[in-house]
Amino acid sequence: MEIVDQVRQASSIVEIASQYTTLKRRGRKWVGLCPFHSEKTPSFTVDDEKQLYHCFGCGVGGDIYSLVMERENLTFPEALKYLAEKYRVPLPEQQRVRPEVLKLEEKLFKINDLALGFFKKNLYNTPEGVKALEYLKKRGLSEETIQTLKVGYALNSWTALLDFFQAKNVPVPLLEKGGLVLPGNRAGEYRDRFRGRVIFPIFSLTGRVVAFGGRTVIDAEPKYLNSPETPLYSKGKLLYGLNFTKDAVRDAGTVVLVEGYTDFSALYQAGIRNVVASLGTALTAWQVAQAQRFAPRMIVNYDGDSAGLAAAARAVPLGFEKGLNVEVLVLPDDMDPDAFLKKHGRDKYLALQKKTVSGLKFLVDALARGVRMSVPEEKGKVVRAVVKEIEKVPDPTARSEYLRMASQELKVEEGLLRNIIEQKAAPAGPEAGGAFCPGEKRLLQILMDDHSIAPYVFAECGEEVFRGLRSEAVFRYILECFKNDKDWNIHELKDKVPPAVLSQLVRALYEKPPGASVEEAQECLTSLRKLHLENRLKDVQQQIARLGKQEEQEQKEELVELLYQRHDITMQIRSMR
DSSP, X not given: OOXXXXXXXXXXXXXXXXXTSOOEEETTEEEEOOSSXXXXXXXXXEETTTTEEEETTTOOEEEHHHHHHHHHTOOHHHHHHHHHHHTTOOOHHHXXXXXXXXXXXXXXXXXXXXXXXXHHHHHHHSHHHHHHHHHHHHTTOOHHHHHXXXXXXXXXXXXXXXXXXXXXXXXXXXXXXXXXXXXXXXXXXXXXSOOSEEEEEEEOTTSOEEEEXXXXXXXXXXXXXXXXXXXXXXXXXXOBTHXXXXXXXXXXXXXXXXXXXXXXXXXXXXXXXXXXXXXXXXOOHHHHHXXXXXXXXXXXXXXXXXXXXXXXXHHHHHHHHHTOEEEEOOOGGGOOHHHHHHHHOHHHHHHHHTTOEEHHHHHHHHHHTTOOXXXXXXXXXXXXXXXXXXXXXXXXXXXXXXXXXXXXXXXXXHHHHHHHHHHHTSOOOTTGGGOOOHHHHHHHHHHHHOGGGHHHHHTSOOGGGGTTOTTHHHHHXXXXXXXXXXXXXXXXXXXXXXXXXXXXXXXXXXXXXXXXXXXXXXXXXXXXXXXXXXXXXXXXXXXXXXXXXOOOHHHHHHHHHHXXXXXXXXXXXXXXX
16 A cells, blocks of 8 residues: 555544634535635535535535645645654655664654653742743743743753753663763763753644754853754754734735844734845845745844844845745834843834835845945946846746836946846756756766765655656666666766767766765755646646546546646645745
8 A cells, every 4th residue: 555545544524624724514514614714604514434525605515634734734745744654654755765864763753752841840849930020021921922832941951951851761872862962071971951041842734843942041152053964854844833824914914024023023923914024134045935835925133233134135036036025124223123122012013014115125235235336347247246146046037027116226227137137047058958957967966976866866856856867777777776776977878878968978977066965965856846746736726727628438537537636736836836
């Protein structure tokens, strides 16, 4: 039995759907108000036997996977993992590829849960913790917010947490891998990473503790300290608080991005729930893509100082690249959101949200700051820098509108800006029409250069993702070698791929940029998966158009099946945006 079917059979669609609406049994089915649209009369129906749902009001329907994907804004692999974890179904293919990593991850999750309990107990049951609790309440955090965010306290001791785990016979190297302890000055000596700090646990999108952040209450340096990179935690791949606020973000259609957990907790407590934090100012493309899965608009509200403004300017092009509408909220007097709310209150903050600056205007101002725009050569550099960022906008209509806006902001002719793009887009040569797409090219560079990344790629996909690509034969060869535990190299490809493809691959390998990573490989894979799904969607739509003109009952049944396929593929594509 396929793992997808195993997980589906182990799962309860009634239990999952009940997380989003109240269901009542009606005969052999369950009925409730639709979680996808507003209604007063229940029209959302769940069939427990068939593991399907359908709303007779808005027409949405599907299986347990599409329900989780739509409500949790997960990709299909993420929905599969979510359900597998919830119903304790092992994922055999991933275990086959990386059994030691999966076992390590589960151990670290358990350790983090224990650490969370330890920190929370310290906050309420120790003299130090009581003082930290008083500090939090002086900062304006209510008991309800402290409990919701599961805030705790790390004792000002070198080994308090270490002693706690050693009493439970947890190996110290495991604590080190989880980022909870550090090597001491002497050989074999370890000490706690977090000491004398209020602790904010960092959660995955599905609510599991993956890391911790600490704010000192003893004036230690640094003021804020987060867990290091671990097998569970990669700072650039998570938005703090999204596990708490994803529904509010989705409902508002806008996500407010702040810098850290202090600003997050201040807005959250003020009832502004469509907020997340990037845990620092180095926003990543991964974080932007995650935010976009829940809302098409982002308001960047970093600190009002020079560092915060520079970070906001870096965030705008990332939004452009992902097709996200980015706006910037600059608070007066270099204030951060927490300080502004304390001084001026919620209503004035919300009023300022209505006066945000468009991402493009903010970017133009940032690039022109300190530049002598009256000097043609210097102004030319700014113009080219702005156009370079606008080129990243994937939607042609939005890109055209940004060019029009840029011409007004820069006081240059719109046609000039378009000419700059057209000159860059000139044909590259006879093979331009048959070139590798960007994600395809970069993934080939990574896999040919660093074979250790292959398990992380092939654990997430099958051969179908590469079907129809110019380099399909190359990926088939690498995948075959990987399955048979063999090495791969470009020399063996001579008899397996057309000469033109081999030549193109050689050129790609010569020009590859340094610094390949698992995260970058998975981003490339996501882009290829999306391309594959878009091609599938086109094919299904063509079949629907053909069958829609026919009247036979058999064709109608086939048409219904195709409509379900279209719905499923569309949701998978939407979850990747």
